[in-house]
Amino acid sequence: MDRLSALLIRMEFSADTFFEGAFCGSNHFPAQPGTGHLHLVRRGPATFTHDDGTLLQVDVPSLVFYPRSLAHGLDTGAGTARLLCATVRLAGDGAAVLDKLPPCLHIPLAQLPALAGVLDLLFDEAQLGGLGQKLVLNRLCDVLLVQLLRHALTSKLISASRLFGVSDTALGKALAAMHDHPGRHWTVASLASLCGMSRSRFARQFHAAIGCPPAEYLTGQRMLRAKALLQQGWLVQDVALEVGYASQPAFTRAFRACSSLSPRDWLAQGGS
Structure with missing residues (x-):
């Protein structure tokens, strides 16, 4: 996406x-x-x-x-x-x-x-x-x-x-990576490396600028991508793999934590 x-x-x-x-x-x-x-x-x-x-x-x-x-x-x-x-x-x-x-x-x-x-x-x-x-x-x-x-x-x-909120060019590389490829196995260390920062500095600067830890932000991007794919008719197990989860149960747990519903229940209620 x-x-x-x-x-x-x-x-x-x-x-x-x-x-x-x-x-x-x-x-x-x-x-x-x-x-x-x-x-x-x-x-x-x-x-x-x-x-x-x-x-x-x-x-x-x-x-x-x-x-x-x-x-x-x-x-x-x-x-x-x-x-x-x-x-x-x-x-x-x-x-x-x-x-x-x-x-x-x-x-x-x-x-x-x-x-x-x-x-x-x-x-x-x-x-x-x-x-x-x-x-x-x-x-x-x-x-x-x-x-x-x-x-x-x-x-x-x-x-x-300005529109995407990545005026900080260093953080912008990490944000762009998570936006463009949310299904990849990003870690704080790998994102920090993209930005040319130490792990601790990146985590601290990211939280200060974005308002949440990198892992939480990545989960949000994965859920956005997952919802779009579910609305396109993808099977839940295929969506799970596409957005970076090793199994359907792991994806369902993460989805429920964000939406208070399972993927199928979310779709049944209109995907809103």
Whole structure:
């Protein structure tokens, strides 16, 4: 699993669309802890106002994303805008991750060619969708947010080291190793060696920077990978080997310690 995928699983974010269509007039979006807002302006004009007095004028099709709780207003003046709006709810590490993004991302859709397919599906579903429309819209917004983060990385709107929390280049090697290969037999000694540190210095510095011991962090990465594989239909015994456990019982014990459920019971309850 790549680092962005592992990060997104930890974020536990979901989009909830609440408006699609023609809008004229004004509205205010209060700050709500644990939420952000996504506005797709398919046709403008639209003016976004912020509590600090700054204005964002949108005259071309654009994406406006507030990654975290930030009060803002929306006004179309005398005109009518075509909008799709969603609330982005965050759990897990989501708030901490999105705190690393700028408070507002404004990107004209013409600068997002990789998102064209998803945007077409999103707008088509909004206009023509039938049964289950809201669920489809929410899932497409989820995909859009993933692609938006990918764009933010590739276009240098945010650095990989800042997004992944590995600004310490030495610790970054160990974090990247555990993210990219959680099933390997990593030890504190082998991780310390990657970072060019003594075992004791690495353990001390890791705990101070990350907030838990390396072994605990590795277990968390293994469980994230295991859950993703289980949801893809892998057999429990195959997942156990893939994420670094010598036997299915050992994996099941570790999984239960993290989730309070066995892998099969976790799947039976919807894999949440």
